[in-house]
Ligand code: SF4
């Protein structure tokens with residue numbers, strides 16, 4: 001019977017549910033989401049490729065040298081690459097809904 | 110009546126969701142009102158699976174019988190007038206018999222399937238019957254005695270001045286609600302279904318239209334029991350009327366009353382944890398049944 | 413007589429794959445066995461192919477709910493081997509996050525218990541309140557569950573005054589809610605009916621079966637790694653080791669709820685007394701660890717978690733081994749299910765099973781070799797040799 005107060009109280013409260021697809025909460029500033037990459041700042045050191053625990057970074061030669069390609073579907077959002085990058089070429093992002101029907105959307109170059 | 114059943118399921122889900130700080134059905138129809146219907150249609154379109162070793166005849170007949178029985182029972186309940194759609198001598202007793210028969214279909218459907226879970230669920234349903242059948246019967250019969258007849262129309266008519274709930278019949282109403290909760294297999298007494306123990310009990314092997322029928326029969330039962338409670342204790346569809354407007358007002362009264370009963374049932378289901386079968390039987394035989402008998406005898410005495 | 417009822421590997425009792433083989437007579441369980449070998453994931457082997465730092469992120473994924481415990485244990489272990497110690501501020505922050513994780517884990521469990529006994533309202537409300545802790549986690553560490561907060565040499569993010577304030581106010585609010593739930597568990601007749609005297613594990617039995625964590629503490633064993641072998645700043649932050657003598661599922665629930673309240677106090681105290689300073693010692697992303705062996709223990713929400721590492725001097729572990737608390741408690745679970753001196757109903761099985769707070773994904777890796785017969789012993793044999 002202890003529950004009675006709580007449940008009746010809920011009658012006068014708003015819902016706790018976030019109606020997700022229509023209503024998206026914005027993640028806090030610290031949030032680790034899908035990362036971004038600025039190719040111009042990269043010096044091709046390959047450190048990110050070496051540290052990535054999920055092997056989500058491939059190195060690919062684009063004429064200027066080896067540049068990383070990020071496969072978001074494999075990324076575990078540890079941000080280790082961001083931490084080690086000497087030129088801060090990899091940018092943190094806040095996007096958390098990375099669902100897509102095209103695989104190419106999940107590749108960050 | 111079908112609409113009413115679906116409406117009641119929706120109301121039940123919505124209200125419980127509200128009590129639990131959730132949203133409940135939302136997307137189908139206005140406020141998700143069509144969700145129960147959508148669920149039914151979806152179930153009907155599912156693949157029909159009959160597990161090997163099933164007693165097919167029982168398995169097929171039970172869902173149909175369940176729905177039919179409850180349709181019949183529901184037709185006796187007065188909704189728009191002092192009398193129900195059907196009317197017979199002693200129809201209260203007919204309804205009570207049908208409720209027991211309905212449980213029989215549950216038991217048979219559960220034991221027709223070869224699964225151990227459903228067998229256990231069926232056995233549990235049968236054992237539970239021992240617990241709540243007497244309270245259900247006696248609490249409604251004593252109203253009949255008080256009204257001097259077992260016709261629902263008579264009972265309703267008797268309440269023109271004052272519904273039975275105002276007065277000593279309040280106890281009967283409470284007993285009826287508890288027994289109805291058990292009959293409906295709602296939360297403190299959802300022992301035969303007990304999702305986390307025996308998966309879904311007697312429902313586990315049912316699929317497609319069988320499951321749809323049984324689910325629908327549960328909704329019908331919801332209507333039946335809240336309608337019955339309304340008729341027995343709350344004066345059915347009658348109430349203060351402006352002459353000439355009975356046709357309009359009676360259904361509204363009925364709806365309002367039975368929906369409040371429904372809300373009471375839903376509220377009850379949010380308050381407790383599921384109890385164990387042995388605890389349920391103990392609860393019934395130690396408290397509920399003596400109370401019922403005392404109440405019944407007291408009513409006889411008065412009459 | 414009696415029929416076998418399989419509970420699992422797919423069963424609403426638990427989202428993870430575990431099989432309880434129950435022998436049932438009517439509504440009573442007469443025999444039980446457990447098979448937890450459905451989700452062997454080969455994480456220990458995989459660790460041998462990752463560098464020490466990469467391994468951290470794999471270890472974190474051993475268990476979603478205990479990820480903070482695992483990563484704390486791993487970093488402590490590696491730091492030991494390296495001879496590095498995290499700065500004091502980092503240790504305080506680790507403690508804060510660890511206790512936050514304990515709160516959310518215990519609340520998850522409480523919700524789960526409510527679900528197992530069919531108390532849907534309690535389940536919904538507890539999960540609603542747990543969400544607040546997860547939001548705090550998200551703000552503090554960058555993610556709700558897999559925090560990636562600890563790192564060899566310290567922690568990755570600092571806490572700023574605004575966030576600190578939010579943590580305090582949220583926890584203050586939570587304290588009120590948890591106290592209500594405590595009262596509910598204490599007094600609600602239906603909860604009591606389902607948990608009191610269910611899943612009895614006497615103190616001597618718990619000792620013999622090496623139960624850990626809340627299971628042991630509810631049987632009156634005052635054993636908590638945080639108190640007995642402080643690995644962070646636990647000697648500076650005061651807290652009580654909650655023990656109860658009831659030895660049943662109800663006691664386990666109470667121990668956990670009390671621990672949530674203790675954790676809230678610990679976090680408050682840590683936030684008051686946290687020293688300023690660096691939060692991280694720089695350790696290069698790829699490093700070699702001097703040869704040697706090391707162990708670390710932490711008190712995960714479910715009990716004592718144990719890590720063993722062996723290094724051959726390279727940048728990858730030579731061998732890594734973990735013993736998770738659920739594994740330690742499985743023997744007790746089997747014993748509780750099939751003890752002959754008390755009726756165990758089928759309806760009690762979820763409660764007993766739930767009361768050890770099982771986490772199967774981190775458990776399924778054991779096999780024990782019987783040297784004499786050179787055959788693989790499974791848990792069934794283990795439970796038999798210990799329980800009978
Ligand atoms: S965030 Fe982690 S997993 Fe993702 S690409 Fe960077 S290093 Fe790899």
Ligand code: SF4
Nearest residue numbers: 042043045046048085
């Ligand atoms: S670490 Fe930074 S600079 Fe080096 S390859 Fe990766 S992105 Fe480029």
